Amino acid sequence: MESQEAAGELVAGAIRELITAKPDAVLGLATGSTPLPVYQALAKSFAADPIDVSRVRGFALDEYVGLPPGHPESYRAVITRDVVEPLGLTPENIHVPNGDPATIRTAGDDYERAIIAAGGVDIQILGIGRTGHLGFNEPGSSFGSTTRIKTLTEKTRADNARFFDSPDDVPMHCITQGLGTILRARHLVVLAFGESKADAIAAAVEGPMTASQPGSAIQLHPHVTVIVDAAAASKLANLAYYKHAWAHKAPWEGI
Numbered sequence: 001m002e003s004q005e006a007a008g009e010l011v012a013g014a015i016r017e018l019i020t021a022k023p024d025a026v027l028g029l030a031t032g033s034t035p036l037p038v039y040q041a042l043a044k045s046f047a048a049d050p051i052d053v054s055r056v057r058g059f060a061l062d063e064y065v066g067l068p069p070g071h072p073e074s075y076r077a078v079i080t081r082d083v084v085e086p087l088g089l090t091p092e093n094i095h096v097p098n099g100d101p102a103t104i105r106t107a108g109d110d111y112e113r114a115i116i117a118a119g120g121v122d123i124q125i126l127g128i129g130r131t132g133h134l135g136f137n138e139p140g141s142s143f144g145s146t147t148r149i150k151t152l153t154e155k156t157r158a159d160n161a162r163f164f165d166s167p168d169d170v171p172m173h174c175i176t177q178g179l180g181t182i183l184r185a186r187h188l189v190v191l192a193f194g195e196s197k198a199d200a201i202a203a204a205v206e207g208p209m210t211a212s213q214p215g216s217a218i219q220l221h222p223h224v225t226v227i228v229d230a231a232a233a234s235k236l237a238n239l240a241y242y243k244h245a246w247a248h249k250a251p252w253e254g255i
């Protein structure tokens, strides 16, 4: 895409269409910087032309373990600030894995049960880490994994240090939906912007399927949309073909 704004509008359009057809749609929510243009475009769209979103449900991908309740960088706080409030969603309908160490041993299974009880995720928004992670499934994560504790790589902790006062404040552990959980969502939308994501995108889209590149798990999914800018696309070997397919996309295809 030519800009992050255009990418945001494209995905927001698909989400709006989904909610219009299914008012209690289940959204899979990513945090981090990448999905912000989607949430901003959705907020704009709902403000300009409101639709009923009171029954929309949502599941975040992941949460840090051990941050004090209410910490502004906990993903519960981030999802509330960046998604629930600007979009006017019903707070009780939006779930985030519980990163409280006291209940962490059962939190993963509880989260899996909640996703299943909701009927599964209709559209899963995903960013990708420089390590190739989806959610916080760092290299070595099983393609069959479900929601569980992971240890963050030092690369990911360094990348996320921008949100904290000091790099040492970035938690060491997280609870994340597994690759197996993510693969059960009915539609995956992977977004990536910037040169720093080019290797991870090439590995995810065109590399061998391997737990060493967790993003490559998307190759197993029946419906994936990858939305990138020129820099993030720069290491794709088949780029000319993808551009050709995009240029000839029929209006009835959807994203």
Ligand code: F6R
Binding pocket: 029, 030, 031, 032, 033, 034, 035, 061, 062, 126, 127, 128, 129, 130, 133, 134, 135, 136
């Ligand atoms: C966020 C998440 C991560 C991020 C990834 C990219 O919930 O699970 O996989 O999507 O770390 O982060 P940004 O978008 O900040 O570059």
